Amino acid sequence: MKSVTAVINTQALISNIERIKGMAPHSKLVAVVKANAYGHGVITVAQALDSKVDAFAVARLPEALELRAAGIVKPVILLEGFLNDEDLPVIAEQGFYTAIHDQEQINALERTELAQPIHAWLKIDIGMHRLGAAKDEVKSMKARLEASDKVIKPLGLISHLSVADCPEQSAYNEEQINYFFEVAQDFTGDLCLGNSAGIISWPQSRTTYVRPGIIMYGISPYTDKTGADLGLTPVMTLKSSIIALRHIKKGDRVGYGATWTAPHDTILGIVGAGYGDGYPRSVPNGSPVLINGRKVPTAGRVCMDMLFVDLGPDSQDKIGDEAILWGEGLPVEHIANLCGTIPYELVCRIMPRVNMEVKA
Ligand SMILES: *Cc1c(COP(=O)(O)O)cnc(C)c1O
Numbered sequence: 001m002k003s004v005t006a007v008i009n010t011q012a013l014i015s016n017i018e019r020i021k022g023m024a025p026h027s028k029l030v031a032v033v034k035a036n037a038y039g040h041g042v043i044t045v046a047q048a049l050d051s052k053v054d055a056f057a058v059a060r061l062p063e064a065l066e067l068r069a070a071g072i073v074k075p076v077i078l079l080e081g082f083l084n085d086e087d088l089p090v091i092a093e094q095g096f097y098t099a100i101h102d103q104e105q106i107n108a109l110e111r112t113e114l115a116q117p118i119h120a121w122l123k124i125d126i127g128m129h130r131l132g133a134a135k136d137e138v139k140s141m142k143a144r145l146e147a148s149d150k151v152i153k154p155l156g157l158i159s160h161l162s163v164a165d166c167p168e169q170s171a172y173n174e175e176q177i178n179y180f181f182e183v184a185q186d187f188t189g190d191l192c193l194g195n196s197a198g199i200i201s202w203p204q205s206r207t208t209y210v211r212p213g214i215i216m217y218g219i220s221p222y223t224d225k226t227g228a229d230l231g232l233t234p235v236m237t238l239k240s241s242i243i244a245l246r247h248i249k250k251g252d253r254v255g256y257g258a259t260w261t262a263p264h265d266t267i268l269g270i271v272g273a274g275y276g277d278g279y280p281r282s283v284p285n286g287s288p289v290l291i292n293g294r295k296v297p298t299a300g301r302v303c304m305d306m307l308f309v310d311l312g313p314d315s316q317d318k319i320g321d322e323a324i325l326w327g328e329g330l331p332v333e334h335i336a337n338l339c340g341t342i343p344y345e346l347v348c349r350i351m352p353r354v355n356m357e358v359k360a
Contacts, residue, residue: 001241001243001319001320002239002240002241002322002355003240003241003272003273003355004238004239004240004272004273004277004353004354004355005238005239005240005354005355005356005357006039006040006041006236006237006238006350006354006355006356006357007236007237007238007239007327007357007358007359008040008041008044008045008235008236008356008357008358008359009233009234009235009236009237009328009359010044010048010235010358010359010360011359011360012218012233012234012235013045013048013049013216013217013218013235014048014049014052015233016215016216016217016218016232016233016235017029017031017049017052017053017216019215019231019232020199020210020212020215020216023199023200023206024194024199024206024210026206027194027199027206027207027208027209027210028054028055028208028209028210029052029053029054029055029209029210029212030053030054030055030056030057030077030192030209030210030211030212031045031046031049031053031055031056031057031212031216032056032057032058032079032195032211032212032213032216033045033046033056033057033058033063033067034057034058034059034060034063034079034213035059035348036348036350037217038213038214038217038344038347038348039236039278039347039348039349039350040217040235040236040347041356041358042063042066042067042070043066043070044356044358045216046067046070046072047070047071047072049216050072050074053074054074054075054209055074055075055076055077055097055209056072056074056075056076056077057076057077057078057079057211058076058077058078058079059078059079059080060078060080060083061078061082061083061087061090061091061096064076064078064094064096065090065094068094075095075096075097075119076094076096076097077096077097077098077099077121077192078091078096078097078098078099079099079211080099080101080131081098081099081100081101081102081105081123081131082098082105082108084108085108085111085112088108088109088112088114088118089112089113089114089115091118092114092115092116092117092118092150093115093116095119096118096119097118097119097120097121097156098118098119098120098121099120099121099122099123099131099158100120100121100122100123100141100145101122101123101125101131101132101133102131102133103137103140103141103144106141106144106145106148109145109148109150109151110144110148110150112150114150117149117150117151117152118150118151118152119152119156120145120151120152120155120156121155121156121157121158121189121190121192122138122141122142122145122155122156122157122158123158123159123160124138124157124158124159124180124183125159126159126160126161126176126177126179126180127161127162127163127172127175127176127179128160128161128162129162130160130162131160132159132160138183142155142186142187153189154187154188154189155187155189156187156189156190156191156192157180157183157184157187157189157190157191157192158191158192158193159176159180159192159193160193160195161173161176161177161193161194161195161197161198161202161205162176163176164194164195164196164197164198164201164202164205164221165196165197165201165221165222165223167201173202177193177202177204177205180193181204190208190209191207191208191209192207192208192209192210192211193205193207193210194206194207194210194211194212195210195211195212195213195221196212196213196214196215196216196221197221197222198210199212199215200215200221200230213344214343214344215227215230215232216235217234217235217236217347218232218233218234218235218236219232219234219332219333219343219344219347220232220333220343223333223337223342225333226331226333226334227331227333228331234326234327234328234331234332236326236327236332236347236350237324237326237327237328238273238278238279238324238325238326238327238332238350238354239322239323239324239325239327240271240272240273240277240322240323240325241271241272241319241320241321241322241323242269242270242271242272242291242317242318242319242320242321242323243270243271243272243306243319244269244270244319245267245268245269245270245311245315245317245318245319246267246268246270247265247266247267247268248262248265248266248267248268249262249265250262250263250264250265254268254299254300254308255299255300255301255303255308256300256301256303257301258300259285259300259301260285260299260300260308262299262310264313265313266310266311266312266313266315267310267311267312267313267315267317268299268308268309268310268311269291269296269308269309269310269311269315269317269323270306270307270308271289271306271307271308271309271323271325272305272306273305273306273307273323273325274302274303274304274305274306274307275302275303275304276304276305276351276353277305277350277351277353277354278346278349278350278351278354279302279307279325280302280335280339280341280346280349281301281302282339282340282341283298283302283335283338283339284298284338284339285297285298285299285300286298286299287335287338288330288334288335289307289309289323289324289325289330290323290324290325290329290330291309291311291317291321291322291323291324292316292317292321292322295330296309296310296311296312297309297310298310309323326346332346332347
């Protein structure tokens with residue numbers, strides 16, 4: 001019997017990439033594989049996509065080095081840029097592309113000796129107010145970077161949309177896109193704007209490079225849609241097994257805190273997966289788990305290593321039967337909605353003890 005396993009379907013990954021290429025046919029693809037490829041396993045994902053995409057993007061330097069150690073030679077973009085002066089020679093040597101979002105990073109570049117120049121993309125703030133040059137800094141930061149012999153020319157421009165996934169905020173989204181292109185008029189280098197929701201909803205954000213993350217994994221960036229609604233296939237299926245069965249009576253109280261009381265005599269399934277694997281403890285009673293083709297409700301609090309499902313009084317389910325927690329047949333978007341979070345968080349939270357199984 002299988003304990004908790006995340007099956008990673010690399011065919012689904014590739015079909016999602018083909019779908020994204022259809023959406024943004026004139027853009028180069030930067031596959032966003034930060035946070036262990038959104039919990040899917042960065043090496044598995046990067047190797048499956050290496051011949052299909054133009055570059056990879058991560059948040060931080062150690063993530064980029066992990067890709068190089070696995071034999072990935074494609075450009076790797078550091079979306080957060082670098083944090084320390086000592087990072088710069090590594091970036092130069094490895095040929096990483098780095099976002100430059102702050103004057104302090106340019107100071108670091110100016111004072112650090114480098115054996116070769118680096119690929120830099122100036123990151124501007126167009127409305128998120130997280131990272132990026134403010135409106136009154138763009139010109140001077142651009143001039144400093146262009147004057148530096150440590151920067152490969154032409155300089156690139158990168159930014160991030162804050163409401164691309166909120167169709168009701170179209171005015172604020174358009175303001176951000178228009179401002180990006182106003183700044184871009186002074187750039188001859190690469191432009192990089194669209195994330196998943198941008199690629200789908202905002203054609204103008206399909207720039208020289210686009211940065212799909214969540215849609216590569218077959219998951220929707222919108223709270224009211226699933227990946228399937230967008231023609232995508234889920235890449236991760238999280239599953240476990242029924243490890244025990246209990247016949248309980250009407251009125252029996254189940255689990256820590258006794259938060260669920262059996263409304264009738266029933267058979268309880270104990271599934272061998274819990275929040276210590278990354279299944280959310282915040283899931284409410286009655287959330288679906290897919291067992292033998294039917295959705296059965298969770299019953300009682302999720303434990304660290306196990307959870308309960310009400311299989312019903314007529315259950316024929318057996319110990320060892322598979323329990324799908326999300327993925328094929330049960331969209332992770334639905335589970336995330338029930339928990340009041342986004343699917344990004346659920347897949348990112350897969351714990352190291354979960355078996356990762358690659359399905360080619
Ligand atoms: C994570 C991230 C992305 C990918 O976002 P998705 O919504 O998953 O497509 C793109 N750009 C930046 C800067 C990011 O941090």
